[in-house]
Amino acid sequence: MSQKLPYLLIDDDFTLNYGIIVLILYKLGLSTKKNAVLDFEKLQIFLYLVKNPSKINPLLALAGKKFTPINSQYTYTIESLSTNVDVLFDRSKLKFLLRQLAARGMLECDSLTDPKSLKYLLSPNGIQFAESLTSSAPETNKDSDFNFSTPPPAENYFVAALEVISSLIAIQSQTTTRLNAYLNTIFKGN
Template structure:
């Protein structure tokens, strides 16, 4: 490394930002309108991808048969939003690391529904923590997370199928 190169961490990879973003998303997406747990790690990974690529949300909603919410253009018209970076969809280690961090802070709880299904949700401490993130970037994450609510009812396998269709355009 040259002595003139400064270390650079892309904002998207900044750990604390991702922990906060994940907490806000889980606060909105973990329970359906009937207060039933509905968020597992696979669905969370897909939702994170969509939150980081908001230009794909309306197409995903349309392809799923749900009404598009018409995400604000200021949230979707960015270079990053139009990129095809799908790392978060396949990087289980990163998502698991974030989940472990939330758990170690006492922010995240899990409930085993079956041998194959563990549902994630915030503890009371996590809910209070997430409530503190309500301005600027996190206000946008709240808006985008609410836009994803119609996709909550789909299993991860169906969401993966929808995302594959999104990639095809």
């Protein structure tokens, strides 16, 4: 009998990543003018930032945006403070998640907003699913700010994830090239 305990890498958990992608698309998929804004690369950057919230405020500062108070319980973790950039370069995981969303009828694509780029957004089924993930969240969670001073209930991780995702609204309109430049500056420590 093996004396080793199984080690589960939570970063690779399908249901967790599926839920995070759904919430990113739910909160950031459409601009205030209702145009689709998330292409593959921007979605990948936002996924990285949600998983590494300690990088959000430095990025907001570089973008000239207002500081967003993020609960220290999310930012001061070993994983969040590390510079593991695998999420930014492993396209296969995000492709798999997008295929699963499409197969379940939760994903729509828009090539009309910008014919040079395919944009992703949630279908009505996807929106309904996203809202079910945060059903214990206050009714104001759609278009308003969260109360950042108190953490959400521990039983709903997706409410906490939505809180972090909401902090990215300020950079939603930034180009992918600019977001990559900001991240490179952060990684270099400048």
